[in-house]
Amino acid sequence: MARFEQAGAQVVGISVDSPSRNKAFAQALGVTFPILSDQGKTVSRQYGVLMPVIRLAKRTTFVIDKEGVIRHIDRGGEAADPASARQACSLLGHQSQK
Numbered sequence: 001m002a003r004f005e006q007a008g009a010q011v012v013g014i015s016v017d018s019p020s021r022n023k024a025f026a027q028a029l030g031v032t033f034p035i036l037s038d039q040g041k042t043v044s045r046q047y048g049v050l051m052p053v054i055r056l057a058k059r060t061t062f063v064i065d066k067e068g069v070i071r072h073i074d075r076g077g078e079a080a081d082p083a084s085a086r087q088a089c090s091l092l093g094h095q096s097q098k
Contacts, residue, residue, distance in 0.1 A: 014038050063091050
């Protein structure tokens with residue numbers, strides 16, 4: 001998390017699960033960033049990650065700059081995937097140097 005903060009970034013998870021399930025998930029994995037509940041699946045649908053048949057969201061990492069522009073999308077991976085996080089940090093470092 002410190003690497004994200006150094007890059008001036010915030011980390012937020014979004015899940016189609018309930019707030020109580022998100023809390024249990026975060027505690028089980030030791031996640032320290034907030035996980036927002038998208039039970040209505042509105043955000044997942046808007047970002048194009050909702051799988052309509054099973055009504056779950058694909059695990060996806062979005063790097064969004066301060067102006068709200070999506071700079072990178074990493075599809076798939078595991079929940080709280082360290083490799084995705086490292087790549088996002090690297091991208092944030094490049095963006096802040098521009």
